[in-house]
Amino acid sequence: MGMVFCRGCGKEIHETAPMCPHCGAPQIIPSTKRSVGKLIAWGLLWTLVFSTIISTFVTGLFVNILQVAVSQPTIDFISRISTMISLWLSIVLVILGKLPGTRKPQVPTVKEP
Numbered sequence: 687m688g689m690v691f692c693r694g695c696g697k698e699i700h701e702t703a704p705m706c707p708h709c710g711a712p713q714i715i716p717s718t719k720r721s722v723g724k725l726i727a728w729g730l731l732w733t734l735v736f737s738t739i740i741s742t743f744v745t746g747l748f749v750n751i752l753q754v755a756v757s758q759p760t761i762d763f764i765s766r767i768s769t770m771i772s773l774w775l776s777i778v779l780v781i782l783g784k785l786p787g788t789r790k791p792q793v794p795t796v797k798e799p
């Protein structure tokens with residue numbers, strides 16, 4: 687626990703203070719950082735969701751809609767490709783914060799005096 691200087695008035699305030707007690711200027715709170723462990727957990731969850739949806743959709747498209755005779759090796763190949771696509775898709779979207787649970791926390795804006 688330490689003291690930091692206010693972004694608004696420059697007076698010394700407690701480092702965990704969400705706002706300055708002297709001038710009321712909001713301070714950057716350390717808890718606005720995204721945790722890496724949480725992102726990895728969400729990434730894995732979304733990979734699972736995407737791979738289930740994509741492989742079901744793609745396999746179903748070939749077998750049911752196009753009425754193509756799909757051999758087992760082809761289905762295995764499709765599921766491998768869709769797993770890879772899902773993995774990269776979820777990694778990119780999680781890093782960009784586009785998925786529920788991965789959004790960047792809002793940093794409070796500092797009002798200029």
Ligand SMILES: [Zn+2]
Binds near residue numbers: 692693696707711
């Ligand atoms: Zn202040």
